[in-house]
Amino acid sequence: YYVRHFGKSFAEQEFIVTGSGMHAIQLALDAVAGKGDEVVYLSPAWPNFAAAAGVAGAVPVAVTLDQSGNGWSCDIGKIEAAITPRTKALFVNSPSNPTGWTADRETLQAILDLARERGLWIIADEIYSLFHYGDSRAPSFIDIMADDDRILFVNSFSKNWAMTGWRVGWIKTHPSLQQVFENLVQYSTSGVAQFMQRGAVVALDEGDAFIVEQVERARAARDLVCGILAATGRARFTVPQGAFYLFFAVDGITDSRAAAFDIVDRANVGLAPGTAFGPGGEAFLRLCFHRRLDQLEEAAHRLAKWMKSV
Ligand SMILES: Cc1ncc(COP(=O)(O)O)c(C=O)c1O
Incomplete structure (x- = not known):
């Protein structure tokens, strides 16, 4: 799937199967942010992210997208101004629910540069990446990242494959957090039913x-x-x-x-x-x-x- 759509392959141990995109977001937050930490996200936003941050004990900090005649846009200066010593992660949902805002490569690069400079994690919610009306998929952090960049990709079978009721998703982790995620899955759901995972594999292999x-x-x-x-x-x-x-x-x-x-x-x-x-x-x-x-x-x-x- 990653080779076909993103021109890149990853080792299988970099992936963790979760019980939905929502579960992936919750585990990603649990892994990088705790009580009193702040996570910056772009708003308007799907509300479950801010709620999940609250469940993790963290404080969600909204940075509003700007809207002008030619669409929604992200002002990097506003993200920068929202970062404090307590900030642990930036949550970026592109293409976005609800605005449809889709970050271009330059914006993703600017966000990545900022995260690198400030030592922050990026939680990338690119679950709508194949629902893109320009090229065959939306620009992705995968296009610009180095192998050791601290980016957690949350994903789901709910949108691209219309398997919402299946409740299956995944995280592409970072090597330093692999064991953390194995533990988080073990102590939350202990895994996703095998027959559902087999269905999800068929979707990945035959769903294009x-x-x-x-x-x-x-x-x-x-x-x-x-x-x-x-x-x-x-x-x-x-x-x-x-x-x-x-x-x-x-x-x-x-x-x-x-x-x-x-x-x-x-x-x-x-x-x-x-x-x-x-x-x-x-x-x-x-x-x-x-x-x-x-x-x-x-x-x-x-x-x-x-x-x-x-
Ligand atoms: C931006 C975004 N992220 C994550 C999800 C989670 O999807 P699910 O929990 O169905 O996998 C949704 C669902 O609406 C969404 O819009």
């Missing part, structure tokens, strides 16, 4: 055509929804470059939580309010477009009608 099909459907879905919402003249968004979420604002709407409830009641469409994704997300709504196109078309038209009514 399935992924291509999924990504093409998601690309068509993204374009369909963006087109219908843009035609209202009331939606503000940047077309996501990765993952399968549209994070959009509606002119005049500031309370996204109240709006999400109203949309359920009056349009019968379920969206996640931006308030769930932390600082920087408050005014937005998140729409997951990884659905059947006919369902999405119907949902997008209902949403457009709702927008025109408020």
Whole structure:
């Protein structure tokens, strides 16, 4: 899988199988951060990361992405300013849930340079890396890292392979933490059922055509929804470059939580309010477009009608 998609091979002992991407994130945090330590993450963000930091006893510190007419971007100076002597790790989710922000190679390099300079771990959540609408995959820390860089890659079968209910993921560890992760798995779940691991291996070995099909459907879905919402003249968004979420604002709407409830009641469409994704997300709504196109078309038209009514 790594040779085919990233042009790089790793030794098998560098991998630890976990009981989901979520479990991988929790173990990565347990391994590098403890009580009172700080972990910096980019916000708006999938909320489970900050919650997992709390479970590990650490303090999640949000650095907001900037948004301008041409998309979301990451200001390295803001990350630098958020680092304190207690900071242990930077958590980078690219492509991002919920914004679709996808770090380019230069941004990844700047984050890596900063982590090297300050002696920080990077927890890289690249679980949507194959859901990329430019090249066949998103830029990755794998493209620029040296073998001894302190990067932990968390991964999951939930997205690229649509195996969400299987609850299987993995971590690509760092040699210095291999034994730590073996212990963390031993003392949390003692491993993932063997028959599930066999299914996951088949996905890795034979799943490429399935992924291509999924990504093409998601690309068509993204374009369909963006087109219908843009035609209202009331939606503000940047077309996501990765993952399968549209994070959009509606002119005049500031309370996204109240709006999400109203949309359920009056349009019968379920969206996640931006308030769930932390600082920087408050005014937005998140729409997951990884659905059947006919369902999405119907949902997008209902949403457009709702927008025109408020
Ligand atoms: C950015 C991100 N990381 C990790 C996960 C975890 O996925 P899972 O626990 O289903 O493997 C998700 C799921 O939504 C996610 O969006």
